[in-house]
Amino acid sequence: MDIDQKRECPQGVSVTSAPLAARLGIPGGPLFFPVTAYGPDGAVDLAAYRAHVREGVEAGAAAVFACCGTGEFHALTPEEFTACVRAAVEAAEGRVPVVAGTGYGTALAVHYARLAEDAGADGLLAMPPYLVVAGQEGLLRHYREIAAATALPVIVYQRDNAVFTPETVVALARTEGIIGLKDGVGDLDLMQRIVSAVRTDVPGGFLYFNGLPTAELTQPAYRAVGVPLYSSAVFCFAPEIALAFYRAQQSDDQSLVERLLDGFYRPFVDLRSRGRGYAVSLVKAGVRLRGLDVGEVRPPLHEPAEDHVKQLARLIERGQALLQEDR
Numbered sequence: 001m002d003i004d005q006k007r008e009c010p011q012g013v014s015v016t017s018a019p020l021a022a023r024l025g026i027p028g029g030p031l032f033f034p035v036t037a038y039g040p041d042g043a044v045d046l047a048a049y050r051a052h053v054r055e056g057v058e059a060g061a062a063a064v065f066a067c068c069g070t071g072e073f074h075a076l077t078p079e080e081f082t083a084c085v086r087a088a089v090e091a092a093e094g095r096v097p098v099v100a101g102t103g104y105g106t107a108l109a110v111h112y113a114r115l116a117e118d119a120g121a122d123g124l125l126a127m128p129p130y131l132v133v134a135g136q137e138g139l140l141r142h143y144r145e146i147a148a149a150t151a152l153p154v155i156v157y158q159r160d161n162a163v164f165t166p167e168t169v170v171a172l173a174r175t176e177g178i179i180g181l182k183d184g185v186g187d188l189d190l191m192q193r194i195v196s197a198v199r200t201d202v203p204g205g206f207l208y209f210n211g212l213p214t215a216e217l218t219q220p221a222y223r224a225v226g227v228p229l230y231s232s233a234v235f236c237f238a239p240e241i242a243l244a245f246y247r248a249q250q251s252d253d254q255s256l257v258e259r260l261l262d263g264f265y266r267p268f269v270d271l272r273s274r275g276r277g278y279a280v281s282l283v284k285a286g287v288r289l290r291g292l293d294v295g296e297v298r299p300p301l302h303e304p305a306e307d308h309v310k311q312l313a314r315l316i317e318r319g320q321a322l323l324q325e326d327r
Helices: 020-025 046-059 078-092 106-118 136-149 166-173 188-201 219-224 239-250 254-272 278-289 306-325
Strands: 006-008 014-016 063-066 098-102 123-126 154-158 178-183 207-210 229-232
Touching: 020 178, 020 207, 046 063, 046 078, 046 239, 063 078, 078 098, 078 106, 098 106, 106 123, 106 136, 123 136, 136 154, 136 166, 136 178, 166 178, 166 188, 188 207, 188 219, 219 239, 239 254, 239 306, 254 278, 254 306, 278 306
Parallel strands: 063 098, 098 123, 123 154, 154 178, 178 207, 207 229
Antiparallel strands: 006 014
16 A cells, blocks of 8 residues: 555544554654643643654654553543543544554453544554463453454554463464564563564564653663554653664664663653652652643552652753763
């Protein structure tokens, strides 16, 4: 399908119909996982959400992953989810693809997948099934049913109770509609065996993503085992830092990569590790620090301590100073 072809989403926003795998396979910037904005009354604030997505796209994001982990998928009703995915599609205006989260049990995951398709999403990030620890056969059936439910390509998120053997990933890669694997486990031995097995048995085109919190910290290692793509939560609140790191990696500017890892990303991970749920709530605090009121997180997450937010503000300043040193 030609990259210049268009389809009309239900709201009349023109978006490209180029295959998602092709668009993600040659990214021009970090993958953006926006937070979901809430107003003072706790309801979804679609105006603020659109502004957040629009700013990210204009800052250089290669794709928008709406209503995923950083976007508090777990806290959204089906109606809120649909409204947010639709708003992300509208804000992106076809400039970059929009991938929506889906999850829970198989029936609900299929339901959310269809809602995302109706809202104009370009693809799905299938998060682990709710609660149960299933065997490989059951997991494979779960993701195949999601893939068969819509025309949207699916990226499977490996983490928590959904960890796969290389043989299962080969089976996923052979499944029509499944285009990639996002890893949130951090087992590089497993990832190397997965990449090798798929390369051997299903050559060509399967995508891999580093999905660990603050993926930039581990991306040099992931890149070495054949995982070139990664999600960037930092891009939500410091796009200039995230984009500089991305470009430094692409150009093999090892000096800048190491300076940002040592002076910004490692301290940020240390700070993020000081509170449960900070992979979301601290990121959301960072967005507010940069001037966009996206509200607080919803329970069961909680807001970061005031001192931790102050430390984050200083850390953002330090990261920006590191970029000035490179000029």
